[in-house]
Amino acid sequence: MLTPWSDWSDCSVSCGKGSRTRQRTLKSPVELGECTEELDQVEKCMLPECPIDCDMTEWNEWSECNKSCGKGHTIRTRIVKLESQFGGDSCPETIQRKKCKIRKCSRGQANSDEKQRRKEQREKRRSKQGRAEVAAEHPGCKMRPWSNWTDCTKRCGGGIQERLMTVKQRFKTAQLSSCKDRKEIRACNVQPC
Template identity: 50%
Template sequence: MLGPSPDWNVGLSAEDLCTAECGWVQKLTKDLLPWDAGTDSGHSYESPNKPTVPQERIRPLTSLDHPQSPFYDPSGGPITALARVLVERIARKGEQCNTVPDTVDDIVADIAQEEIEEGDSTPETCIYSNWSPWSACSSSTCAKGLRMRQRMLKAQLDAGVPCPHTQDFEPCMAPGCSEEEASPCMLSEWISWSPCSATCGMGMRSRERYVKVFPEDGSSCREPTEETEKCVVNDNCSVDCMLSEWTEWSECNKSCGKGHMIRTRMVKLEPQFGGVPCPETVQRKRCKIRKCTRGPRASDRKKAKQDATERRKAKSERESAWATGCKLSPWSSWTDCTRQCGGGVQQRVRPVRKKSKGKCRPMRESRMCNEQPC
């Protein structure tokens, strides 16, 4: 977990450590990129908790172009690795060796005496490890299945005497079906408590233990393997307020004239036990883009509209007189307004389709448009 990120993490999953020859790889090196669990939305380590609804699939982070992201790079490109994991085999235990040693007593002295089960007919010249715990049953129901255990041949003191099998099988059923009592879990001792999560005041600490031997029937252990408890480092310690960095200034809230811009910062840690209180988290400053232009007054716009109406009416009457006996086409579409604000003009015409002996002129009409103030 990359704390205190929204839900970023690094790690490995399902890495294959087997070779093609059914052995173990000697060394594995992996560079780790951050992954997003898809449960919490945010751009930075200081983003507030905001669950992702609906939850997204876990995915690798390849690039983030948000300026507040810790992975942000103005030049672009992929995210570089955050960590590297190295897995290396440092020892090989229990290898089979069929070579008769020069001194049998020396090798027997180096091998611990293993427990010999009753009825075991293993030749004395074959030295084995103890049997491993039984595996889980191959059957997940009450139908009969098989379970297996293994042991390793440590030494064969006489090449002429064959050593019997190193695997053992027996019938079994799924947990809960067998009448035999399963062996209990074998747990290690508790590991020491971890350091307290708080450097001052109340915190939490934890400790763990691991399963040394699982039950022979393949069931899981119910005993807890982790414990947590509260811890106190100092009952009376002051903690000062901690703030994030200021964000960039916002854009001016006015498109013209006087306005203001703001910037903010977040409270990362509230003051405790009389610590220094938090200062302001919002700042404002004035801004002025350009001088606003005033449109015509309402009375001027009304008079201009009346004058235009009178002109259109007079012109229409004249053109109707001229067009007596003329055949005209239908009205055209209105032209675009001559202004986007403050009052403009649109026009349309009726072209002459067929002239007569009298005067024939195209008819025109005008109207006001976009009268809203700029």
């Protein structure tokens, strides 16, 4: 003679996959032979998925300063290994930037750097004149298309690339704050060396 089954226990976990049990007992001792009925049962139970927090690599080393003299910037990057799921902590920033200044530029050097930069911009503009020009969402001005991304500053270990969108024409109605050149920066070659 056996008692009825007990109620199922709570699931053994608070989220995800677990198990639960129930029991019954002998009402009276067995007089002949033995009782072969099972006295315990176990079954799987499933609760809502457990939250999974974002998982990221460690920060890479800071990149070299992007200027050889004067004020510049340096960046470091990290990669998302696993996006958050089921309400886990979301991913924080993957790129950090800080100012750097190696040494003051001498006047001659600053001027030659500026001239070189202007020359490169002129050459870029000439090479893009054949392309269709696009108007960006900038009230009061006409913008040139995005330039190509620059070469990555590093072959591995996290470098940076930049691209520019420059103002082609500023209308009289334009406010200075709404009509200006734009620059985008992104991480590249973030694989370890």
